[in-house]
Amino acid sequence: MIRTFSLAPSRLFSTLALAASCLAWGLPAAAQAPVLPSTPLSVAETQGWEFLADNDGIVTWRKEVEGSDVIAFRGEAIIEAPIAKICQVMADTKRKTEWVHKAAEAKDLQIISDLERIEYNHTATPIVIKDRDFVFHAKTTLDRAKKQVLIQIKSTEHPSMPDTGKYVRGQLMNSRYIITEVSPNQTRVLAEFHADPKGSVAKWIVNLVQKAWPRNTLNGIRKQVVKNDVIEHPKIKAYFEGSWNP
Numbered sequence: 001m002i003r004t005f006s007l008a009p010s011r012l013f014s015t016l017a018l019a020a021s022c023l024a025w026g027l028p029a030a031a032q033a034p035v036l037p038s039t040p041l042s043v044a045e046t047q048g049w050e051f052l053a054d055n056d057g058i059v060t061w062r063k064e065v066e067g068s069d070v071i072a073f074r075g076e077a078i079i080e081a082p083i084a085k086i087c088q089v090m091a092d093t094k095r096k097t098e099w100v101h102k103a104a105e106a107k108d109l110q111i112i113s114d115l116e117r118i119e120y121n122h123t124a125t126p127i128v129i130k131d132r133d134f135v136f137h138a139k140t141t142l143d144r145a146k147k148q149v150l151i152q153i154k155s156t157e158h159p160s161m162p163d164t165g166k167y168v169r170g171q172l173m174n175s176r177y178i179i180t181e182v183s184p185n186q187t188r189v190l191a192e193f194h195a196d197p198k199g200s201v202a203k204w205i206v207n208l209v210q211k212a213w214p215r216n217t218l219n220g221i222r223k224q225v226v227k228n229d230v231i232e233h234p235k236i237k238a239y240f241e242g243s244w245n246p
Helices: 009-025 083-091 093-098 203-210 213-225 234-241
Strands: 050-055 058-063 072-079 103-113 116-123 132-143 148-155 175-183 186-193
Touching (some): 072 213
Antiparallel strands (some): 072 186
16 A cells, blocks of 8 residues: 655655655765676575665665564675675774764674674764664674675674663664675675664654665775775685685
8 A cells, every 4th residue: 555645844844854864874875886796696585575676786675574664675786806805894893984874983892703793883863863873793604615704783782882872772683794705806795684773763764764775885895895905804815715714
């Protein structure tokens, strides 16, 4: 069923202002894209996902999640960089403010192991609504046979960063990155995102705005990997060369 809305001018202005504030979660950034992913998704990977678009080398989907008013989004692209360089971008928390859309602060709260940590992210928004922040557990799994890295992300709590009410504490639910080597200098990146920014923002606005998350994320990684000072992650490179095991 299609819903229509008829708003008085004052209410329409308020709604548009709120929507503009939510754009802190991002609009697509222009980027020069490589060829479309050469490794298609399996039937299991696409089950329940609705195709949205195939633009600029980024394919996007949406999925309704049972019990949640917030829609999950997914994006896939081939990025022109070695898999170890993509992993370096993902692992270098202090530099995430350079490419994660609207990230005002990013830091590690606890390094559990080489492949597991707890992170903090503060997302800036316009003055109409409060900033958001997230505390989340990130766990990486390596698969040498598949030439693949899986990063699973989910909200958690940590004593060093309690929810003080200064920002609105958002929730990440079952988000992940699947990073797969296509060739020595090409990597397929699949990014899935299911998050609730909480607060008073209407869920239909959240879903409308977060639709751009896959493009913003994949374009951000693309821009980061071409920087001269971004190196390949030494341990990830060694793992796929067979000289390091976690």
